[in-house]
Amino acid sequence: MASESGRYDKLAEIASGGMATVYLARTHGLGGFERLVAVKEMHPHLAKEPEFVAMFLDEARLAARIRHPNVVATLDVTEAEEGALSLVMEYVEGPSLQQILRRAVRQNDPVPIDVALRIFLDALAGLEAAHELADEQGVPLRIVHRDVSPQNILVSTDGTTKLTDFGVARADSRLSSTRTGTVKGKVPYMAPEQIRSKPLDRRTDVYAAGAVLWEMLARRRLVRAESEVAMMYQITENAAVSPREVIPEVPEAVAQVCMKALEKNPDERHASAADFADALEAAARADGVVLANARVVAAYVRTINVHRAPSALAPEGRRSTVSGISSVTGPGGTGSQEAALPAPAATPARTALTSTRDAEVEPPKKRSLRGMFVLVAVAAAALGVFVGVRYGQPSPEANGPSEGHVAQGAPIETQVPPVTTAAEPLPAASTGASAAAAPMPPPTQAAPSAVAKPAAPLSTASTLRTANPPSKGGYRPREL
Numbered sequence: 060m061a062s063e064s065g066r067y068d069k070l071a072e073i074a075s076g077g078m079a080t081v082y083l084a085r086t087h088g089l090g091g092f093e094r095l096v097a098v099k100e101m102h103p104h105l106a107k108e109p110e111f112v113a114m115f116l117d118e119a120r121l122a123a124r125i126r127h128p129n130v131v132a133t134l135d136v137t138e139a140e141e142g143a144l145s146l147v148m149e150y151v152e153g154p155s156l157q158q159i160l161r162r163a164v165r166q167n168d169p170v171p172i173d174v175a176l177r178i179f180l181d182a183l184a185g186l187e188a189a190h191e192l193a194d195e196q197g198v199p200l201r202i203v204h205r206d207v208s209p210q211n212i213l214v215s216t217d218g219t220t221k222l223t224d225f226g227v228a229r230a231d232s233r234l235s236s237t238r239t240g241t242v243k244g245k246v247p248y249m250a251p252e253q254i255r256s257k258p259l260d261r262r263t264d265v266y267a268a269g270a271v272l273w274e275m276l277a278r279r280r281l282v283r284a285e286s287e288v289a290m291m292y293q294i295t296e297n298a299a300v301s302p303r304e305v306i307p308e309v310p311e312a313v314a315q316v317c318m319k320a321l322e323k324n325p326d327e328r329h330a331s332a333a334d335f336a337d338a339l340e341a342a343a344r345a346d347g348v349v350l351a352n353a354r355v356v357a358a359y360v361r362t363i364n365v366h367r368a369p370s371a372l373a374p375e376g377r378r379s380t381v382s383g384i385s386s387v388t389g390p391g392g393t394g395s396q397e398a399a400l401p402a403p404a405a406t407p408a409r410t411a412l413t414s415t416r417d418a419e420v421e422p423p424k425k426r427s428l429r430g431m432f433v434l435v436a437v438a439a440a441a442l443g444v445f446v447g448v449r450y451g452q453p454s455p456e457a458n459g460p461s462e463g464h465v466a467q468g469a470p471i472e473t474q475v476p477p478v479t480t481a482a483e484p485l486p487a488a489s490t491g492a493s494a495a496a497a498p499m500p501p502p503t504q505a506a507p508s509a510v511a512k513p514a515a516p517l518s519t520a521s522t523l524r525t526a527n528p529p530s531k532g533g534y535r536p537r538e539l
Contacts, residue, residue, distance in 0.1 A: 067098055067137070067147060071372040078105060078226065079115075083150060083372050095369055096134060099146040106142040115144050118226045121202060122148075124192055129185030131213065131223040148223075153216045154366035156182075156271070157209035162365045164278055172310070173351040174359050175275045176343055180336050180350070181220030182212045183268060187332040189222070190261040203229045203259045207267035208248045209274065216360050218353030229259060247282045251295045251323045262325040265335055269320025269328075272339075276302035276309045276317060295323075310346035313339065 069082040084098040105111040122133040135147035156178065163169050170178075189202045204225060211224040227244060244253060250266035253259060273281045281299060284290040299321045303314045316338045322328045329335040343350055351359075360366075 067096065067145070069098060070369075073097065073372065078102065078111060079146075083369055084147075086147075095150045095152075097131075097148045097150045099148065100139075101144045103139075103141050103143045106144065112144065114226065115146065118224075118228070119144075119146050121189075121192075121200070121228055122146075122225045124200075125185075125189055127185055127188035128219060129181050129221055130188055131221045150369070151213045151215050151221055151223075152366070152369060153214045153360055154363075155210055156212040156214060156220075156275075158365045159214065159360075159363065160209055160274065160278075162363055169278055170275065171351070171359070172313075172348055174356055176313070176339065176348065177351040177353075177356055178212070178214055178220045179268075179272050179275060180339065182207075182222055182271075183332045183336040183339075185220075185222035186264055186268065187336070189225070189228075190264070190332060201260070203261060204264050204267075205229055205244045205253065205259065206248075207264050207271060208245045209271055210245075212271070214356065214360055216357060216366075218355070218357030218360070220356075246287045246290045246294075247280050249291075249294060250325070252325060254291045254295055260325070261331055262328050265320050265328050265330075265332060266322075266325075268332065268335065269317055272317045273299070273302050273321065276314065277305040279305065281321070298323075310342070310348060312342035312345045313348070316342045 067084045067086050069084045071083045073081045073083050075081070079099045079101045082098045082100060084096050086094050086096050088094075101111070101115055116136070119133055119136045122131070126132070131151060132149040133146060134149060137145045137147065139145065159170060159178075186204065186207065189204060192200045192202055194200060202225075204222070205227050206224060207222075211222060213221045213223055215221065244267075246254075248267040248270045250259075250263045253263055270281045282290045282293050284293060299318065301309075301314050301318055303309045303311065316335070319338070320328055320335055329338060340350070
């Protein structure tokens, strides 16, 4: 991408909404440093809307203050040349809770209760961290997420659950403010006071979290209707039913804790996400449920395999650039890491099927042989001149080399590109020996067979004929 001198290289689109598009990207640094990140890029047409720009900056400022292993970390904010803002966050490899629940319903394979409760308790820990956030002077920011939902709960392949998307969060220090009568969030998870546009606090998020837990236990949404208006009516007017009425196997104490979070009166709910978590852990112990740890959750995520790995998200031509790059997850900005960079592949054995491009590594050897042939030919010619002068015989080289000597003294040049083929057996040794013993024929008797033959077509079945090195006396066999 254009921002920050190309520090963030977008690899693939992960998701898109009405306000922004999220990309899988790669960040660069000194010494070959690379890391996968998620880049949330505002749509360009919204860059001229002050309200959306303020909302985007609020999300960056609020999320960047939260440093907790169960909250997706915000790393940077950039601005493109056209003015569109981008929010750089840690990339969490793994599915959303929504993907996990959809898979459970589609395959009639419910999430194990110990895994479900561990995922949910991790999300509550992240929510409590946001609620407890304060400024530099220690003044509470009174953050309300307002969009706690399965879509915004991510489960990493290392077994850690993270809360994300503070785009519509409310806080006392926000640059933007919600207009009176405006409702933000997803309707099925809204608390009654949120629908009625009444004052909100952390207990509003407790209700939304209760709706998420109810969905995990009952394997369907708490509120279902044909329109958002009908769903709002159900939330504000109808009492929620226990998940045990849908799935009788739900532990009774766990169901009671869930129903307390769904009380219409905020004063009757759990006072905080931490209180909700404490009550849920106690209920699990009372019902004999042993909570899963991160290793068990990680194994479950790998088993169901409902998310796409970074290498699968990237286009086919760029998948090699993703493999082996670490992604930031877990406490302190480090955690799960993809497989290490693969070692360079061993050079494959050369065979008759090796491609022409692969065979092009051989020319240095050919050139060295050719030089040797020329050197031997020159030495033979010099020897012939010396013998002719010594014994009074005119040298055939006196008037320039004849065509026959050129053909015999220099290697045959062909225009065939170098290929690797199976070597043809050499002539029998007896033939070469007898030819070497024969007297040197005069230049005019050069055999036409020494002239280069047309190149054979490139195929795995063809074999190139090449010149043998000259024998003693500068003579070379006429035909291979």
